[in-house]
Every structure is written in C-alpha cells, then in structure tokens.
Amino acid sequence: MINPVDPSLVPQRTLYDGTKIPAIGMGTFGSDKYTSDEISSAVAGAIRGGYRLFDCASVYQNEEQIGLVFKDAFDKGIVKREELTITTKVWNDMHAKRDVLLSLAKSLRDLQLDYIDIFFVHWPFRNYHAPGVDKDARDPNSRPFNVDEFMETWRACERIVDMGLAKHIGMSNMTIPKLEAVLPLCRIQPAAIEMELHPSFQQPELFDYCMERNIMPIGYSPIGSPSRPERDRTSDDVVDIEMPEIVEIAKAHNVHPALICLKWAVQRGQIPIPFSVKEKNYMSNLRCITEDPLTDEEMEMIRKADKNCRLIKGHVFLWEGAKDWRDLWDLDGTITK
Numbered sequence: 001m002i003n004p005v006d007p008s009l010v011p012q013r014t015l016y017d018g019t020k021i022p023a024i025g026m027g028t029f030g031s032d033k034y035t036s037d038e039i040s041s042a043v044a045g046a047i048r049g050g051y052r053l054f055d056c057a058s059v060y061q062n063e064e065q066i067g068l069v070f071k072d073a074f075d076k077g078i079v080k081r082e083e084l085t086i087t088t089k090v091w092n093d094m095h096a097k098r099d100v101l102l103s104l105a106k107s108l109r110d111l112q113l114d115y116i117d118i119f120f121v122h123w124p125f126r127n128y129h130a131p132g133v134d135k136d137a138r139d140p141n142s143r144p145f146n147v148d149e150f151m152e153t154w155r156a157c158e159r160i161v162d163m164g165l166a167k168h169i170g171m172s173n174m175t176i177p178k179l180e181a182v183l184p185l186c187r188i189q190p191a192a193i194e195m196e197l198h199p200s201f202q203q204p205e206l207f208d209y210c211m212e213r214n215i216m217p218i219g220y221s222p223i224g225s226p227s228r229p230e231r232d233r234t235s236d237d238v239v240d241i242e243m244p245e246i247v248e249i250a251k252a253h254n255v256h257p258a259l260i261c262l263k264w265a266v267q268r269g270q271i272p273i274p275f276s277v278k279e280k281n282y283m284s285n286l287r288c289i290t291e292d293p294l295t296d297e298e299m300e301m302i303r304k305a306d307k308n309c310r311l312i313k314g315h316v317f318l319w320e321g322a323k324d325w326r327d328l329w330d331l332d333g334t335i336t337k
Contacts, residue, residue, distance in 0.1 A: 002283045005050035007083070009290045013271055015168060015191045016214035021085040021117070023266050024289055025053030026282060027220065027275035029060050034277050036062035042277040044069045047079055049283050055194075055218070055273045056111065057089040057122060058103055063110035071112045086113065089122035089172065090157075092129075092317075095149065100156035104165060118192055119157060119166040123173050124150055129316040142319035144327075147181050158188045170194065170218075173314070175330040176209050183213070192216040197270055198224050199246055199261055200238040200307040211269065222265050222272035223258040225311055238309040245305040249298050259288040264302050267294055 011023035026046045030039050039062050043054060047069070056063055070086070073079050088111065094103040104119060126149060127142035157169040168191035171179075183189070193210055197203060197219030210217050224240030240246060241257035250257040258274075258281075265272040266289045276282045294302075313325040322328075 002049070002279055004048060005283070005286050005290060007050045007052050010050065010052070010286070011266060011289065013216055013269075015216055016189065017168075017191070019167070019191075021216075021271070022051075022053040023271055024051075024262065024286060025055050025085070025218075025271060025273045026051050027055045027273040028062060028066060029057065029220075029275060030062065030277075036065040038277045040065035040069045042279075042282060044073070045279050046282055046286075047073050047084075049279075050286055051282075052079070052083055053085040053087075053271070053273070055087050055220075056107070057091070057120075058094075058107050058110075059089070059091040059122065063088065063107055067110045067112040081113070085117045086111065087118040087120060087170070088116050089120040090153070092123050092126050095121075095126045095153040097152055097156045100153055101160065104160055108165065115164060116166045118168045118170045119160060120170040120172045120192075120194060121150075121153055121157065123314075123317065124171065124178055125317065127317040127319065133316055137316050138318065138320075140320075142317060144319055144322075145178060147185075150178075150182055151185050154182065154186060158186075161188055168192070174206075176206055177330040179209065189213075190215050192218050192271075194218045194220055194273075196221050196310060196312050197265065197272070198222050198240050198311075199243060199264060199302050199305055200224065200240050200309045201311065202303070202306040204306070207268075207270065217270040219265055219270040219272045221311055222274050223261040233311075234313070236309075237311055238307045243305055243307075245301050249294065249301065252298075253292055253294075255288065255292075256284070259284060260294070260302075262288055263292075263294050264299065267299060 012020040013023050014020050028039055043066050088107040090100050090103040125145045128139045129137055160166045170192040171190045172194035174193055193215050198221055207217050240261055246257045246260050250260045262272050262285055274285045314328045315325050
C-alpha cells in the first residue's frame with residue numbers, strides 16, 4: 001500500500017442540512033472494461049488509503065462484491081460505517097413507485113448496509129438500456145421526460161428518507177428546465193445532483209443554479225472519462241488531459257494533467273468522483289487535492305478553456321421522433337411536461 005492519506009486532510013463539503021461529506025470520492029463504474037473483482041479490490045485499497053466517499057449504482061453490477069469489501073472493512077475496524085459516505089442509484093427500469101423501494105432494498109442487501117447516505121435517481125426518465133449495449137440500441141418504449149412520472153419516482157425516494165433507509169436523496173443528469181419543473185413539487189429537496197463536469201465541459205449555468213439552491217454538484221467524468229464506453233465517443237470529443245491549458249498548468253506543478261482536472265474541480269466547489277483500479281492512480285487522485293493548490297490565475301485559465309464538450313451524450317436513451325442526443329438535454333430550453 002502506498003502511504004495512505006489522512007482523511008482529516010481531505011476538504012469537506014456541507015449539504016443543505018449541515019451534513020459534511022468528503023470533497024472527493026471514488027467512482028465504481030467500470031466502463032464495461034473492468035471486472036467486479038477488480039473494482040471491489042480497488043475500493044478495498046481506497047478505504048485503506050483514506051477515501052471516505054464511494055459512488056455506487058445498481059446498474060454497475062458490482063454492488064455485491066463491493067458490499068463484501070465494506071463488511072470486511074467494518075468487521076476489521078478499518079473504518080466505521082458512519083465515517084463513510086456511500087451512494088447508490090435507482091436504474092431506469094425501476095422507476096415505478098413500488099420498484100424504487102425494491103431497487104433500494106437490493107442495493108442495501110448487496111452492499112450489506114442498513115442505510116444509504118445519498119440515494120440518486122440515476123436518469124430522469126424511464127428509458128431503459130441493458131448494460132454494455134452500443135449507441136444504436138433503443139428501447140421501443142422510450143419517451144421524453146415526463147414530470148408526473150419523475151415525481152412518482154421522487155415521491156418514492158422521499159418515502160425512503162421517511163423510513164430512515166436513506167439519509168438524503170439526489171438527482172442525476174438533470175437540466176435547468178427539468179429542475180425548474182420539478183423542484184417546486186419536491187417535499188424533500190435533492191441534497192446533490194450528479195452531472196458531467198470536467199474542464200472541457202464545465203456547465204457553468206447548471207453549476208451555479210445548483211449552488212444557489214444549496215444542491216451539491218457531484219461531478220462524474222472529472223478527467224474526461226478516458227475509459228468511457230465506445231458508445232459515448234464521437235470524433236469531435238475534447239481530451240481534457242491534452243488541453244493546452246491543462247498541460248501547461250500540469251508542467252508548472254510537475255504532475256500528471258489528470259490531477260490538475262481534480263484540483264480544479266475541488267477548488268471550484270464540486271465533488272469529483274474519479275475512477276481507477278490502479279492504486280498509484282487512485283491514491284494520487286486523493287492526495288493531489290490536499291497539497292499544492294492551483295493559483296487564482298490558473299483557475300481562471302481553466303475557466304476560460306471551457307469547450308462545452310459533453311462526452312456522455314446518452315444516445316441509447318433516445319425515443320422515437322427525437323432528432324439526436326441533444327434532445328435529451330433540453331438544449332432549446334424547453335421540456336415536454
């Protein structure tokens with residue numbers, strides 16, 4: 001084990017109710033390239049190394065193996081349950097009222113937990129795709145976002161909080177038009193929203209919208225997701241770790257460009273959830289945010305470098321009649337209610 005990082009050195013974020021959680025976590029989506037054993041082994045190493053936030057999901061198909069790691073860590077006294085922030089998500093085929101609770105129950109059983117810290121709605125619609133499909137796959141039952149259907153799912157999530165099975169609930173892959181439609185209807189507000197965030201795709205409007213409402217942005221693909229599935233790749237994608245600004249700053253700090261992406265994310269105010277199965281990488285990811293911060297000038301240089309390049313486009317969720325993936329993200333500023 002590379003020298004661990006003292007968890008007390010990791011910056012904290014404060015949720016709307018005062019709960020504090022780490023400012024960086026480890027993702028567990030293997031991008032269809034890594035086995036459950038490889039990912040769970042990385043989680044075990046990350047716990048020993050000082051990570052205290054883990055982002056899980058039922059659709060990642062590895063929660064059972066990760067649950068064994070959590071139990072072992074608790075049993076051996078490596079960490080206490082209350083010291084970890086563990087999230088999971090309901091997948092698109094389990095949005096119906098009763099199915100949301102069933103989804104959570106399975107995740108709790110697989111992860112060997114009594115409660116989840118944040119339970120997310122993974123995508124804001126019920127359009128399904130099986131794991132590992134290519135970008136041309138389509139669910140014939142797919143349809144646009146629907147406020148009533150989403151709120152049925154959210155009401156079930158609120159009930160889960162009432163039952164003490166989740167400390168907080170959250171949303172993911174939302175847009176401002178969608179949030180404008182549903183936030184006034186929420187009895188319990190989302191504590192966090194997971195969204196794609198990296199230097200070439202900073203989503204400043206959505207980021208500011210969430211921060212102004214005490215909704216914590218959790219950024220996936222924080223270094224540009226170099227291992228993302230082929231279905232999410234297009235010829236005009238920007239490679240964050242090759243952006244001239246990122247490379248220049250990395251040389252100034254004598255670190256890999258990926259670490260500049262993470263320093264930027266934490267200093268900006270979001271919670272990045274990078275993924276790696278390699279100990280050297282995931283430990284560097286954690287350690288980098290505890291030392292040698294970026295200057296104000298470097299932060300401004302990265303802000304200006306935004307390319308508005310979404311990498312996780314979501315082609316597989318399109319419905320009949322949709323023009324292309326841009327319809328998923330309400331780029332005309334409207335939604336079908």
